Amino acid sequence: MKCKRCRRAEAAVDLPSHHAAFCPDCFFLFFRRQVKEGIRKLRLLDPEDRVLVCVSGGKDSLVLWDVLMDEGYETEGLYIDLGIDGYSDRSREKVLAYAASRGKTPIVVELAKEGIPIAEAARCVRMQECSICGTVKRYFFNRVAAEGKFTVVATGHNLDDETARLLGNLLHWQRDHLARQHPLLPGADGGLVRKVKPLWRVSEVETAAYGFLKGIDYVTEECPMSEDATSLVYKEALSRIEDRMPGTRIVFYKGFLDPSNPLRKGPEGEAAPVQEDAPEENTVRGTETDSEEGGGAPRACASCGAPTYTETCSFCRMKERVRKARSQRAARVSR
Amino acid sequence: MKCKRCRRAEAAVDLPSHHAAFCPDCFFLFFRRQVKEGIRKLRLLDPEDRVLVCVSGGKDSLVLWDVLMDEGYETEGLYIDLGIDGYSDRSREKVLAYAASRGKTPIVVELAKEGIPIAEAARCVRMQECSICGTVKRYFFNRVAAEGKFTVVATGHNLDDETARLLGNLLHWQRDHLARQHPLLPGADGGLVRKVKPLWRVSEVETAAYGFLKGIDYVTEECPMSEDATSLVYKEALSRIEDRMPGTRIVFYKGFLDPSNPLRKGPEGEAAPVQEDAPEENTVRGTETDSEEGGGAPRACASCGAPTYTETCSFCRMKERVRKARSQRAARVSR
Numbered sequence: 155m156k157c158k159r160c161r162r163a164e165a166a167v168d169l170p171s172h173h174a175a176f177c178p179d180c181f182f183l184f185f186r187r188q189v190k191e192g193i194r195k196l197r198l199l200d201p202e203d204r205v206l207v208c209v210s211g212g213k214d215s216l217v218l219w220d221v222l223m224d225e226g227y228e229t230e231g232l233y234i235d236l237g238i239d240g241y242s243d244r245s246r247e248k249v250l251a252y253a254a255s256r257g258k259t260p261i262v263v264e265l266a267k268e269g270i271p272i273a274e275a276a277r278c279v280r281m282q283e284c285s286i287c288g289t290v291k292r293y294f295f296n297r298v299a300a301e302g303k304f305t306v307v308a309t310g311h312n313l314d315d316e317t318a319r320l321l322g323n324l325l326h327w328q329r330d331h332l333a334r335q336h337p338l339l340p341g342a343d344g345g346l347v348r349k350v351k352p353l354w355r356v357s358e359v360e361t362a363a364y365g366f367l368k369g370i371d372y373v374t375e376e377c378p379m380s381e382d383a384t385s386l387v388y389k390e391a392l393s394r395i396e397d398r399m400p401g402t403r404i405v406f407y408k409g410f411l412d413p414s415n416p417l418r419k420g421p422e423g424e425a426a427p428v429q430e431d432a433p434e435e436n437t438v439r440g441t442e443t444d445s446e447e448g449g450g451a452p453r454a455c456a457s458c459g460a461p462t463y464t465e466t467c468s469f470c471r472m473k474e475r476v477r478k479a480r481s482q483r484a485a486r487v488s489r
Numbered sequence: 490m491k492c493k494r495c496r497r498a499e500a501a502v503d504l505p506s507h508h509a510a511f512c513p514d515c516f517f518l519f520f521r522r523q524v525k526e527g528i529r530k531l532r533l534l535d536p537e538d539r540v541l542v543c544v545s546g547g548k549d550s551l552v553l554w555d556v557l558m559d560e561g562y563e564t565e566g567l568y569i570d571l572g573i574d575g576y577s578d579r580s581r582e583k584v585l586a587y588a589a590s591r592g593k594t595p596i597v598v599e600l601a602k603e604g605i606p607i608a609e610a611a612r613c614v615r616m617q618e619c620s621i622c623g624t625v626k627r628y629f630f631n632r633v634a635a636e637g638k639f640t641v642v643a644t645g646h647n648l649d650d651e652t653a654r655l656l657g658n659l660l661h662w663q664r665d666h667l668a669r670q671h672p673l674l675p676g677a678d679g680g681l682v683r684k685v686k687p688l689w690r691v692s693e694v695e696t697a698a699y700g701f702l703k704g705i706d707y708v709t710e711e712c713p714m715s716e717d718a719t720s721l722v723y724k725e726a727l728s729r730i731e732d733r734m735p736g737t738r739i740v741f742y743k744g745f746l747d748p749s750n751p752l753r754k755g756p757e758g759e760a761a762p763v764q765e766d767a768p769e770e771n772t773v774r775g776t777e778t779d780s781e782e783g784g785g786a787p788r789a790c791a792s793c794g795a796p797t798y799t800e801t802c803s804f805c806r807m808k809e810r811v812r813k814a815r816s817q818r819a820a821r822v823s824r
Contacts, residue, residue, distance in 0.1 A: 324741075325730070325737055325741045326737075327740075327744030327747070327750065384733075387729070387730055387733045387734065390729065391727070391729055391730050394722070394729070395722055398722045399719065402660055405661055406659075406660045406662075409662030410662070416751035416752065417752070
């Protein structure tokens with residue numbers, strides 16, 4: 155099959171949802187145009203922005219960084235080392251190798267050094283790993299952005315991620331989550347940085363194809379902690395529908411984002427505050443016990459100064475619980 | 490495993506979504522209680538109602554008829570013979586046999602005799618079979634109800650049917666369909682009979698178990714025309730989610746029906762008219778070309794007197810197109 159755009163080269167990527175098939179070069183053009191359209195339509199980024207790109211070592215975030223650099227944005231990468239045996243080391247390697255290939259050195263945060271490695275924290279605070287991960291990431295997004303004078307934080311969530319989350323929110327009619335779900339979460343005074351998801355229009359398959367054809371080396375394994383994440387169940391269900399009815403995902407998400415959609419308003423009918431201090435991705439049902447939602451400008455955490463709607467921020471509370479659990483264990487051992 | 494209710498008999502039906510397992514007798518009690526609760530909560534039926542139960546020969550409609558009779562409602566069965574080779578004969582046999590076992594004789598409508606057998610009509614009017622079937626059924630529901638002085642029409646749609654339809658409507662944000670989807674569609678002057686779905690709270694698995702344990706003999710094959718129906722794709726996707734997270738379907742549907750749900754209102758924010766003259770079940774995307782939606786009381790079809798919001802009703806228009814196609818064919822053959 156010939157490329158549908160140039161009609162000369164052999165097609166390498168088949169895109170049934172766009173009734174198209176492209177050769178690598180035309181696919182690069184198509185993909186970048188999709189991302190640019192996604193940025194333009196929702197005004198996610200400004201040419202003057204200083205963008206902190208959160209990179210996990212997976213395809214989505216590395217592809218995002220790649221495209222943003224190619225589009226001329228001023229970017230730096232942030233890698234949060236979760237301290238997960240093996241997986242974190244392999245992910246970090248990919249991030250460092252990719253960054254080096256573009257002459258970059260990512261900012262690295264190590265949770266073990268910060269006193270809160272995911273697996274131990276999950277045992278100590280009795281929360282699902284994915285919820286902890288969400289809290290921890292949001293904390294460092296804001297902190298690193300403030301320290302490095304970044305104007306915006308970009309994450310690699312793609313259309314599959316966003317629609318899986320949307321489906322989960324709809325199945326349980328989580329009205330407040332629905333009101334807040336958007337590729338653009340505006341920042342607020344007090345240290346809440348703006349957060350954007352520039353890949354919201356492109357699917358996982360498209361991102362994977364872009365990464366593969368561009369020769370970007372990424373980790374292909376899923377995070378071992380997320381194996382039971384309900385988001386994977388929703389993603390799989392939507393994949394089966396998309397296979398049978400190509401284009402369903404983008405129609406679903408665009409229709410949701412339509413400003414006339416009444417679910418874009420909060421439960422009381424008012425426009426809801428869009429930022430939250432609650433799990434954002436891989437949310438595991440029934441574990442959102444540590445949310446610190448609120449409206450208006452946040453205040454400063456009494457302990458660390460991070461933006462929060464409670465006395466101390468959820469990150470500090472979590473750290474404190476890990477510290478206590480450690481000292482109790484030490485006391486038991488010494489007896 | 491012992492029955493969770495009586496704790497004596499062996500459990501025969503496992504219901505993870507209710508964290509329960511029942512012996513046959515306790516399951517009968519449970520199932521009937523679920524149906525009664527569904528009727529009571531949404532005020533679907535009144536003890537004085539004269540109920541026309543639409544029976545297809547499948548498990549859901551026969552179980553519905555069985556439960557309504559056992560609950561003391563005055564009922565008659567309506568079987569619409571679609572004229573589908575083999576399938577319709579086998580379905581009719583099951584309906585007649587079940588009815589006879591309860592000392593009943595169902596009302597039978599034969600589409601072939603009415604000049605509109607489904608398969609031929611689909612070829613003639615270039616609509617999907619499922620859309621035609623919906624139009625035809627709605628027409629006869631109203632007509633037979635009026636002729637037999639029935640106060641309400643009951644169909645066997647279960648929780649799986651309703652949530653599959655809901656998911657399809659959400660994936661495409663069909664706001665007008667969402668505003669109208671409900672187990673109770675009030676009637677209107679001019680011949681629109683009230684329509685109810687008393688099985689909305691029970692799942693397909695539960696209905697099948699009830700039919701099987703009650704010894705009701707039903708057709709197990711799917712309608713051969715509905716094989717490609719998108720509703721089956723949605724149903725399967727939801728089944729996979731339900732398997733992993735029992736109880737998701739009922740939470741999804743109850744949350745949708747909640748009066749505070751903004752999607753229960755029409756696109757203009759007003760309560761939408763709930764009755765429609767458009768496909769109701771097994772709707773195939775992109776084929777709803779013959780809808781006659783409207784608000785307020787319908788007028789009488791110029792040709793047959795049936796309730797409609799246009800000059801002639803969709804059933805008469807369809808019949809006319811079949812008649813024309815037939816005479817054109819006859820003309821071609823005779824030349």
